[in-house]
Amino acid sequence: MGVNFWLIQAFNGISYGALLFLVGSGLSLIFGVMRIVNLSHGSYFLLGGYVALTVIWTTGSWVLAIPVAALAIGAVGLAMERVFLRPLGFDPLRQVLLTVGFAFLFQQAALDIWTGNNFDINPPDVLTTSVQVGGLFLPLYRIFMIATAAVIGLVLWLAMEKTRMGAMVRATVDDAQMARGVGIDTSRISMLIFALGAFLAAMGGVIGGAFLGVYPGLDFEMLPLAFAVVIIGGMGSLGGAAIGALLVGLADNFGKALFPEVSYFTLYAPMALILAIKPTGLFGRE
Amino acid sequence: MTSRLKIAIVIAAIAALAIVVPFTSSFVILLATRALAFSILVMSLDILLGFAGLASLGQAAYLGVGAYMTAILATRYQFGLGYDFWLVVVLGMLLGAALAALFGLLAIRATGVYFLMITLALGQCVWGLAYRWNSLTGGDNGINLGVRPKFGIDLADQVTFFYVVLCFFALSLFAMYVLVRSPFGRSLAGIRERELRMKILGYNTWLHKYIAFVIAGAFGGLSGVLWAHTAGIISPVNVELTTSVDALLMAVLGGAGTLVGGVIGAFIVVALREYLSTLVPWWQYVLGAVYVLTIFYLPSGLMGLPERIRRHGGALGKREKLSAAPS
Numbered sequence: 008m009g010v011n012f013w014l015i016q017a018f019n020g021i022s023y024g025a026l027l028f029l030v031g032s033g034l035s036l037i038f039g040v041m042r043i044v045n046l047s048h049g050s051y052f053l054l055g056g057y058v059a060l061t062v063i064w065t066t067g068s069w070v071l072a073i074p075v076a077a078l079a080i081g082a083v084g085l086a087m088e089r090v091f092l093r094p095l096g097f098d099p100l101r102q103v104l105l106t107v108g109f110a111f112l113f114q115q116a117a118l119d120i121w122t123g124n125n126f127d128i129n130p131p132d133v134l135t136t137s138v139q140v141g142g143l144f145l146p147l148y149r150i151f152m153i154a155t156a157a158v159i160g161l162v163l164w165l166a167m168e169k170t171r172m173g174a175m176v177r178a179t180v181d182d183a184q185m186a187r188g189v190g191i192d193t194s195r196i197s198m199l200i201f202a203l204g205a206f207l208a209a210m211g212g213v214i215g216g217a218f219l220g221v222y223p224g225l226d227f228e229m230l231p232l233a234f235a236v237v238i239i240g241g242m243g244s245l246g247g248a249a250i251g252a253l254l255v256g257l258a259d260n261f262g263k264a265l266f267p268e269v270s271y272f273t274l275y276a277p278m279a280l281i282l283a284i285k286p287t288g289l290f291g292r293e
Numbered sequence: 294m295t296s297r298l299k300i301a302i303v304i305a306a307i308a309a310l311a312i313v314v315p316f317t318s319s320f321v322i323l324l325a326t327r328a329l330a331f332s333i334l335v336m337s338l339d340i341l342l343g344f345a346g347l348a349s350l351g352q353a354a355y356l357g358v359g360a361y362m363t364a365i366l367a368t369r370y371q372f373g374l375g376y377d378f379w380l381v382v383v384l385g386m387l388l389g390a391a392l393a394a395l396f397g398l399l400a401i402r403a404t405g406v407y408f409l410m411i412t413l414a415l416g417q418c419v420w421g422l423a424y425r426w427n428s429l430t431g432g433d434n435g436i437n438l439g440v441r442p443k444f445g446i447d448l449a450d451q452v453t454f455f456y457v458v459l460c461f462f463a464l465s466l467f468a469m470y471v472l473v474r475s476p477f478g479r480s481l482a483g484i485r486e487r488e489l490r491m492k493i494l495g496y497n498t499w500l501h502k503y504i505a506f507v508i509a510g511a512f513g514g515l516s517g518v519l520w521a522h523t524a525g526i527i528s529p530v531n532v533e534l535t536t537s538v539d540a541l542l543m544a545v546l547g548g549a550g551t552l553v554g555g556v557i558g559a560f561i562v563v564a565l566r567e568y569l570s571t572l573v574p575w576w577q578y579v580l581g582a583v584y585v586l587t588i589f590y591l592p593s594g595l596m597g598l599p600e601r602i603r604r605h606g607g608a609l610g611k612r613e614k615l616s617a618a619p620s
Contacts, residue, residue, distance in 0.1 A: 042406055044350075044406055044409050044410065044413075046534075046538070091585070095588065095589075099348065099405055099406040099409055100342070100348040100409075100541070100545070101545075101588045101592070103348070103350070103409060103538070103541070104538070104541060104542055104545060104584055104587070104588050105584065105585060105588045105589075107535075107538045107542075107584060108580075108581045108582070108583075108584025108585040108588070109581065109584075109585070110581075111577050111580050111581035111584065112577070112578060112581035112582070112585075114577060114581075115575060115577035115578050115581065118577075119575070227533070227534060227535060230534070231413070231417050231534060234410065234413060234414070235414075238410060238414065267425060268425050268426045268427060268428065269421070269422065269425060269426065270421070270425055271417070271418075271420070271421025271422070271424060271425050272418055272421045272422050272425070274421065275414050275415075275417040275418040275420075275421055276418050278414040278417075279396075279399055279400075279411055279414035279415045279418060280399070282399070282403065282407065282410055282411040282414055283398075283399035283400070283402070283403070283411060286403055286407045286411075
């Protein structure tokens with residue numbers, strides 16, 4: 008195991024973390040604003056990949072697939088929040104069961120529409136090459152993933168910190184009741200954040216589809232990872248989600264490379280410990 | 294309905310199962326055995342959910358350790374295939390309780406949504422080990438048990454095994470019923486309703502919840518031992534998140550806080566998952582719809598139906614409007 012091993016693993020971990028950031032940041036915002044344990048978040052990731060496949064098959068354009076899939080699934084999320092979650096009121100248990108019910112419905116729908124085969128999303132040839140950096144061959148696609156996540160993260164951060172809307176979201180995360188008291192329409196905020204979360208997850212599904220693939224069961228594989236990101240980073244915090252995603256990405260990669268037999272344990276055990284010691288996560292807002 | 298009448302109904306239902314099931318097809322016997330074994334896990338979850346007010350998202354972990362222990366002992370050491378089966382039952386319960394004692398230390402302080410999250414994380418720990426620790430658990434493929442125990446009676450015989458599981462089930466139901474009716478169970482319900490008041494009254498609420506958590510773990514382990522021999526195989530699928538969520542749905546579908554409600558829920562969901570899936574390809578729509586409709590229209594579960602019908606003078610049409618609390 009030379010230096011190269013560590014560098015390559017770190018690079019892979021960071022790029023995987025970039026993907027996890029797309030899934031986790033939305034989930035984290037949803038949790039922060041609505042205090043909902045959304046178990047259909049993995050389904051948005053998977054459905055995003057499937058919709059992108061359909062777009063690619065019909066138009067042949069990968070570039071078009073990303074926004075179309077993200078917007079379509081964002082709309083699905085928006086409808087789900089308005090029609091089902093909003094009337095339900097606040098009860099964690101019932102929310103969990105409702106979202107998991109939807110996860111099953113989405114699973115079956117995906118099976119009916121896109122069959123149970125494994126698919127890969129092929130990015131344009133430009134992105135499939137490698138670049139050489141100081142003796143290391145780095146796949147350009149992974150660099151693209153990191154760049155995308157960085158841009159998205161930056162846009163989200165600016166929107167959260169610099170706009171009036173963002174201030175309203177932050178107020179809702181900190182104290183929803185108080186936010187309502189000063190005239191913030193928290194119901195609208197919830198709706199937008201839920202749609203945004205679905206949007207980001209679907210985008211992750213399209214981008215991740217190139218190296219994870221798109222297949223039944225991927226939804227429930229991504230879901231616990233997304234939760235790990237949220238919990239380690241802290242719920243409702245963007246910066247936390249970024250650090251959480253990076254940590255989970257690195258832990259997952261090094262865990263699988265160094266001690267494969269306990270690799271998932273090394274991921275979830277710290278997550279449980281963090282929750283026990285500081286329930287709002289490492290960087291959560293109190 | 295008096296509680297004596299309710300007990301009579303439950304005993305009659307168990308007796309009816311004991312009489313009717315052996316005359317059905319072998320597939321139905323297998324499904325009934327599965328549902329009964331899983332029911333023990335659901336009832337143990339109901340102690341937490343319905344009586345202590347703790348919704349756990351990681352209950353499959355206890356079924357998992359019980360089942361993996363049984364499978365590993367049976368395949369590696371040929372242990373638990375004779376009279377020592379009873380020892381395995383005890384060990385399974387102890388292991389489930391020990392795991393819950395460990396997990397409870399981390400989880401019990403959390404409430405509401407944080408309790409959901411932390412039990413999810415703990416459940417995933419066990420899943421991760423089951424999935425990845427190839428040399429111990431067989432990884433993704435799991436472990437095939439091969440033979441069932443034989444001691445005087447041969448558990449390989451389906452009907453015999455069904456009766457054994459039914460006995461375990463009835464004993465578990467009885468034990469848990471006694472537990473929730475005891476002063477301990479009453480104080481659990483008190484904690485569910487208003488923890489602060491119980492604290493002020495001088496109850497150690499943490500300890501109450503912790504003990505309930507450990508007891509639930511023990512029954513989870515028992516259900517795992519039975520599950521391993523019922524299914525004949527144990528794999529990470531039995532420990533994953535969806536299994537825990539299924540257990541939660543079963544408890545809520547039947548009616549949380551009723552114990553037997555969870556059993557009804559278990560029979561319905563097992564029938565959907567295992568029986569309906571052999572008939573139609575779109576069975577998951579039904580399962581998903583059951584989840585969604587239960588949440589919206591049956592907040593008190595199937596066991597709450599008679600009460601609701603009575604309150605509405607038998608008129609089901611006038612369904613009460615669900616009170617939507619502001620979030």
